[in-house]
Amino acid sequence: xSPDLAETIAAVRDRVTPSAxxxxxLEEVVDLLLARTEATVAEADVEADVLRVGSTARQTWLRGDxxxxxFVRFDPSYSREELEREGIAIGKTVLPDGELxxxxxxxxxxxxxxxxxxxxxxxxxxxxAKTRSAVDRTPFHAEYVKERLDPTLATDVRVLKRFCExxxxxxxxxxxxxxxxxxxxxxxxEFGSVEGVLEAAASWHPPVHLDxxxxxxxxxxxxxxxxxxxxxxxxxxxVVSAENVARFQHHVRAVLxxxxxxxxxxxxxxxxxxxxxxxxxxxxxxxxxxxxxxAPDVVEDQLYPQLRSSVTxxxxxxxxxxxxxxxxxxxxxxxxxxxFELAVRERPAIERHAGPPVQVQxxxxxxxxxxxxxxxxxPFIEGDRYVVERPREIRTAAALLTPDHLLNxxxxxxxxxxxxxxxxxxxxxDVTALLPEFGRELRRFYEPSP
Amino acid sequence: xSPDLAETIAAVRDRVTPSAxxxxxLEEVVDLLLARTEATVAEADVEADVLRVGSTARQTWLRGDxxxxxFVRFDPSYSREELEREGIAIGKTVLPDGELxxxxxxxxxxxxxxxxxxxxxxxxxxxxAKTRSAVDRTPFHAEYVKERLDPTLATDVRVLKRFCExxxxxxxxxxxxxxxxxxxxxxxxEFGSVEGVLEAAASWHPPVHLDxxxxxxxxxxxxxxxxxxxxxxxxxxxVVSAENVARFQHHVRAVLxxxxxxxxxxxxxxxxxxxxxxxxxxxxxxxxxxxxxxAPDVVEDQLYPQLRSSVTxxxxxxxxxxxxxxxxxxxxxxxxxxxFELAVRERPAIERHAGPPVQVQxxxxxxxxxxxxxxxxxPFIEGDRYVVERPREIRTAAALLTPDHLLNxxxxxxxxxxxxxxxxxxxxxDVTALLPEFGRELRRFYEPSP
Numbered sequence: 001x002s003p004d005l006a007e008t009i010a011a012v013r014d015r016v017t018p019s020a021x022x023x024x025x026l027e028e029v030v031d032l033l034l035a036r037t038e039a040t041v042a043e044a045d046v047e048a049d050v051l052r053v054g055s056t057a058r059q060t061w062l063r064g065d066x067x068x069x070x071f072v073r074f075d076p077s078y079s080r081e082e083l084e085r086e087g088i089a090i091g092k093t094v095l096p097d098g099e100l101x102x103x104x105x106x107x108x109x110x111x112x113x114x115x116x117x118x119x120x121x122x123x124x125x126x127x128x129a130k131t132r133s134a135v136d137r138t139p140f141h142a143e144y145v146k147e148r149l150d151p152t153l154a155t156d157v158r159v160l161k162r163f164c165e166x167x168x169x170x171x172x173x174x175x176x177x178x179x180x181x182x183x184x185x186x187x188x189x190e191f192g193s194v195e196g197v198l199e200a201a202a203s204w205h206p207p208v209h210l211d212x213x214x215x216x217x218x219x220x221x222x223x224x225x226x227x228x229x230x231x232x233x234x235x236x237x238x239v240v241s242a243e244n245v246a247r248f249q250h251h252v253r254a255v256l257x258x259x260x261x262x263x264x265x266x267x268x269x270x271x272x273x274x275x276x277x278x279x280x281x282x283x284x285x286x287x288x289x290x291x292x293x294x295a296p297d298v299v300e301d302q303l304y305p306q307l308r309s310s311v312t313x314x315x316x317x318x319x320x321x322x323x324x325x326x327x328x329x330x331x332x333x334x335x336x337x338x339x340f341e342l343a344v345r346e347r348p349a350i351e352r353h354a355g356p357p358v359q360v361q362x363x364x365x366x367x368x369x370x371x372x373x374x375x376x377x378x379p380f381i382e383g384d385r386y387v388v389e390r391p392r393e394i395r396t397a398a399a400l401l402t403p404d405h406l407l408n409x410x411x412x413x414x415x416x417x418x419x420x421x422x423x424x425x426x427x428x429x430d431v432t433a434l435l436p437e438f439g440r441e442l443r444r445f446y447e448p449s450p
Numbered sequence: 451x452s453p454d455l456a457e458t459i460a461a462v463r464d465r466v467t468p469s470a471x472x473x474x475x476l477e478e479v480v481d482l483l484l485a486r487t488e489a490t491v492a493e494a495d496v497e498a499d500v501l502r503v504g505s506t507a508r509q510t511w512l513r514g515d516x517x518x519x520x521f522v523r524f525d526p527s528y529s530r531e532e533l534e535r536e537g538i539a540i541g542k543t544v545l546p547d548g549e550l551x552x553x554x555x556x557x558x559x560x561x562x563x564x565x566x567x568x569x570x571x572x573x574x575x576x577x578x579a580k581t582r583s584a585v586d587r588t589p590f591h592a593e594y595v596k597e598r599l600d601p602t603l604a605t606d607v608r609v610l611k612r613f614c615e616x617x618x619x620x621x622x623x624x625x626x627x628x629x630x631x632x633x634x635x636x637x638x639x640e641f642g643s644v645e646g647v648l649e650a651a652a653s654w655h656p657p658v659h660l661d662x663x664x665x666x667x668x669x670x671x672x673x674x675x676x677x678x679x680x681x682x683x684x685x686x687x688x689v690v691s692a693e694n695v696a697r698f699q700h701h702v703r704a705v706l707x708x709x710x711x712x713x714x715x716x717x718x719x720x721x722x723x724x725x726x727x728x729x730x731x732x733x734x735x736x737x738x739x740x741x742x743x744x745a746p747d748v749v750e751d752q753l754y755p756q757l758r759s760s761v762t763x764x765x766x767x768x769x770x771x772x773x774x775x776x777x778x779x780x781x782x783x784x785x786x787x788x789x790f791e792l793a794v795r796e797r798p799a800i801e802r803h804a805g806p807p808v809q810v811q812x813x814x815x816x817x818x819x820x821x822x823x824x825x826x827x828x829p830f831i832e833g834d835r836y837v838v839e840r841p842r843e844i845r846t847a848a849a850l851l852t853p854d855h856l857l858n859x860x861x862x863x864x865x866x867x868x869x870x871x872x873x874x875x876x877x878x879x880d881v882t883a884l885l886p887e888f889g890r891e892l893r894r895f896y897e898p899s900p
Contacts, residue, residue: 283799284800326798344772446827450830
């Protein structure tokens with residue numbers, strides 16, 4: 001390791017390690033919550049133990065993070081319904097101000113003394129491979145990491161998390177498609193230090209395959225594969241997109257080539273200004289077109305995959321109609337936006353339509369009949385086929401984005417639902433109307449970087 | 451056969467059969483030429499016989515045609531050089547005003563008493579399969595047909611030729627890529643009458659394979675295969691394009707469905723007017739662009755294949771640059787024209803340029819280095835690769851038709867030669883400048899029919 005890199009990492013360590021006061025304060029709250037939860041469990045007379053999990057349990061949380069995760073682990077004799085009912089009741093008792101969150105799995109979440117607390121019921125299962133609910137694996141992860149991560153390694157995990165945050169690949173949610181906390185922990189364990197991770201990643205040739213417990217599983221097709229030590233059937237990095245693996249490599253190389261603390265800081269992105277956006281449009285001479293609508297009220301893990309698949313479907317339709325999509329993006333806040341940049345503004349008035357081969361007499365006759373008196377050029381013969389040139393229905397991208405057509409491409413179901421209620425199409429300079437809400441996203445789009 | 455068809459064909463027969471006077475006049479001239487040629491051969495003391503070949507020899511010429519073909523068939527002991535020298539000398543003696551034509555094979559051609567006479571030397575070879583020069587097969591064709599074609603069949607050949615003329619597929623030259631006289635003769639022999647040919651062709655499923663003498667050869671890949679009775683290794687229909695086979699089928703069906711004499715008359719095509727052309731351009735909203743240049747001084751059989759391959763090459767380049775070619779054509783007279791109709795008028799100012807996968811460290815570093823301070827958008831990462839958006843060099847079709855680019859696509863060699871000396875590019879309404887020379891061709895292009 002270069003002295004520069006060592007120095008940089010040491011400086012980042014100082015920044016990301018919580019102070020003694022911060023730790024003490026956190027521990028006090030955690031102890032309080034654990035005690036309260038245990039008492040509630042005892043009172044409720046359910047067979048369950050109470051566990052502290054998450055990064056605060058593993059000493060890998062970043063200074064300033066204020067997330068506390070407490071699990072109530074039920075005996076496997078309980079049914080799924082009982083677990084939900086009792087789990088929620090316990091949560092509501094421990095956190096009277098708590099709200100019920102219920103995506104795939106129910107849990108209670110609340111602000112408590114300045115901390116963000118999740119109280120989550122799960123089943124006690126035999127191993128990470130035998131889970132009954134989506135979160136049953138978590139206690140195994142917590143245990144696996146706690147047993148192996150000494151304070152030095154835990155601090156290295158903090159540095160690696162900070163690096164991932166800085167380059168935008170931290171988080172296993174489906175918006176980010178990045179590195180989970182558990183994944184960063186496994187990487188530090190695998191390579192012995194944060195420097196070890198960086199040096200290894202610089203020369204990765206995806207697909208990368210890591211198997212800390214030598215389970216010998218080879219069947220994953222992801223760009224980055226890290227076999228879960230607690231469940232051989234699971235790739236801990238499954239959610240990490242190929243693009244984010246590439247992005248990670250790019251920035252790893254950059255920091256190794258020129259170590260500096262600012263490479264561990266998320267960049268400040270100023271919103272793009274009206275003037276800057278107009279300049280980009282003029283300079284690129286492309287045609288921007290955006291579909292804007294009220295964001296559906298679903299969690300991000302449901303929203304972003306649907307936004308992306310909608311963008312892909314519409315982009316394919318735009319390409320199929322000859323508008324030649326240059327780039328696309330999607331973003332959401334109060335409203336959601338599907339954004340397309342086109343190379344072709346307008347199509348001609350006619351479109352070629354190839355008919356049957358002349359030799360296929362029955363189809364040929366039907367084709368000739370159909371176009372005999374139609375307002376077309378032809379029929380004429382090209383190669384061995386009949387061809388006509390018909391009036392083209394879709395001559396502009398906007399014509400393809402009318403409800404008749406837009407609602408007939410493959411859209412995510414919640415996206416289709418809200419689009420059916422209405423949406424705006426913004427073209428050319430009108431896309432500047434997106435700036436107040438999405439100025440940062442538009443800067444990222446028009447000033448792209450790795 | 452429907453009475454209508456029989457009636458129509460009878461009427462066409464009358465039109466295409468030369469009158470007794472026409473025949474007598476022709477025979478008189480042929481006799482004179484044969485006698486004069488034989489005398490010249492005798493005087494020159496070469497070992498050769500004199501043959502009358504071609505449609506006038508087979509009684510299959512159309513009323514009004516005035517072509518006489520006479521072959522001087524040399525003993526095989528002569529060398530190629532001797533054949534050429536003696537053959538030309540004899541030709542020049544028989545036809546003192548004759549001109550030497552020399553494409554692949556030398557011959558003398560002249561206007562003589564109102565007839566167009568070709569006097570062609572060839573070798574006497576054992577069979578059509580053992581030719582030494584390109585025309586040695588002709589006497590075998592003449593003999594094969596003369597032995598089999600009675601006056602009724604000969605008249606049917608005349609009707610079939612007329613039909614092919616009317617629909618634009620008569621002629622085995624490389625401009626037409628159509629049916630030779632010999633091919634029409636073989637078809638009538640094969641199907642027993644012109645009606646037989648029409649009824650068979652209506653339900654052809656190309657590739658069509660005919661083998662009059664059962665040579666059993668199967669290896670041709672053309673759309674229409676007629677094994678030469680005098681040379682099993684040759685497909686008499688090799689030059690007929692798939693498009694002309696389809697065109698023939700189309701018109702055969704039309705005439706069977708609704709027989710009429712005018713379907714045997716070449717249509718009168720009026721030149722497209724300036725007003726009509728502008729209307730088409732406005733109605734189609736496509737972008738026409740034409741390259742016009744002095745036609746190279748080569749025979750049509752050399753010119754048209756080169757024009758077509760040049761159009762294909764340029765069209766591919768236009769497509770590759772995103773101008774989306776709708777249709778193309780080419781025509782030639784004093785000048786030659788490569789004509790393109792585009793769906794896309796203009797490309798944006800930037801173009802996407804995909805770089806190496808991020809993982810390939812050496813290429814990745816070179817790419818980043820190259821574009822670090824360049825005037826580009828990015829580099830950024832898409833999927834697992836680096837991408838930049840660079841300024842686009844070719845933003846209009848005209849930019850691709852400058853000598854720097856045009857002379858670097860695959861052009862026929864004579865086309866390249868004359869283009870290197872200079873050419874004009876006509877865009878949009880300026881293509882109306884082509885009308886005085888190519889009004890008929892432009893009507894065929896803008897009012898296409900089978």
